[in-house]
Amino acid sequence: MSDLKEKAIHGLFMFNGLLVVIVLVGxxxxxxxxxxxxxxxxxxxxxxxxxxxxxxxxVRTQYGIGAMLVSTAMxxxxxxxxxxPLGIGTAAYLSDIASPRxxxxxxxxxxxxAGIPSVVIGFLGxxxxxxxxxRLFNIPNGLNxxxxxxxxxxxxxxxxxxISEDALKSVPKSFTEASLALGxxxxxxxxxxxxxxxxxxxxxxxxxxxGRAIGETMTVLxxxxxxxxxxxxxxxxxxxxxxxxxxxxxxxxxxTTHYYALFGVGLVLFIITFLVNMISDIVLRKYQIKVR
Numbered sequence: 001m002s003d004l005k006e007k008a009i010h011g012l013f014m015f016n017g018l019l020v021v022i023v024l025v026g027x028x029x030x031x032x033x034x035x036x037x038x039x040x041x042x043x044x045x046x047x048x049x050x051x052x053x054x055x056x057x058x059v060r061t062q063y064g065i066g067a068m069l070v071s072t073a074m075x076x077x078x079x080x081x082x083x084x085p086l087g088i089g090t091a092a093y094l095s096d097i098a099s100p101r102x103x104x105x106x107x108x109x110x111x112x113x114a115g116i117p118s119v120v121i122g123f124l125g126x127x128x129x130x131x132x133x134x135r136l137f138n139i140p141n142g143l144n145x146x147x148x149x150x151x152x153x154x155x156x157x158x159x160x161x162x163i164s165e166d167a168l169k170s171v172p173k174s175f176t177e178a179s180l181a182l183g184x185x186x187x188x189x190x191x192x193x194x195x196x197x198x199x200x201x202x203x204x205x206x207x208x209x210x211g212r213a214i215g216e217t218m219t220v221l222x223x224x225x226x227x228x229x230x231x232x233x234x235x236x237x238x239x240x241x242x243x244x245x246x247x248x249x250x251x252x253x254x255x256t257t258h259y260y261a262l263f264g265v266g267l268v269l270f271i272i273t274f275l276v277n278m279i280s281d282i283v284l285r286k287y288q289i290k291v292r
Contacts, residue, residue: 027270034263035261036260051066070230071145071240075213078146079210080210083153087156091202097186113158124151125150129142133147144236144237148238156213159208171193176194211276
């Protein structure tokens with residue numbers, strides 16, 4: 001009876017794993033199949049490397065996502081620049097410095113932060129962060145890439161903190177004890193011993209945070225200005241790939257080049273997100289093997 005139960009549980013877990021893979025492959029196949037008609041009329045070079053997206057022009061329609069790729073990269077990299085030091089510092093504090101009482105309070109707060117809807121974060125960008133940026137840099141409004149970067153950093157922080165803390169806790173205690181025995185201070189031990197030892201896990205956390213930032217829609221839709229032009233700095237309004245899909249897909253006529261091109265944007269976004277998550281998973285697995 002116990003063998004039968006074990007086989008049933010094993011089969012259930014295998015079915016769940018296969019179901020996830022099938023869904024992922026199905027999504028990829030849908031995006032590829034729906035994108036192909038667009039690439040019959042739009043060259044891949046024009047689609048990826050030109051900056052003009054003007055699918056409703058009466059003179060000449062243009063389907064270039066270069067500006068969207070740059071905009072997405074800007075807000076994502078900006079978010080990581082803000083979130084990386086804050087996340088690593090918080091993780092180091094929680095794993096090595098904070099008292100059990102502080103840790104019990106801080107951990108649920110971080111988990112709650114991960115559950116805040118992105119539309120609420122977008123409201124904060126419009127009401128608080130945007131006006132502050134406008135006053136600080138003396139510009140007409142704060143709906144720009146810097147605003148989006150700051151908000152995406154807030155959304156990526158829980159992922160970076162959680163995984164980085166686990167990575168720091170997984171460093172063998174003998175590393176810390178040896179460093180302290182040689183006369184290093186607690187601060188030197190954290191910075192020069194524990195963080196380098198947990199570097200692979202910390203890198204994986206940043207990659208997962210990047211994946212979270214790349215795929216975000218509502219926050220960047222509300223807080224970045226959504227200007228479909230090539231940005232020249234973080235104080236320019238930008239439009240990411242996700243916000244373009246969200247804005248246009250509900251209004252575009254079905255089975256037109258514009259409709260298929262939006263699925264092409266989704267396909268590019270899917271491939272980028274998949275690669276980022278795959279790299280982070282590979283790095284995290286290597287880190288776990290090294291720790292063992």
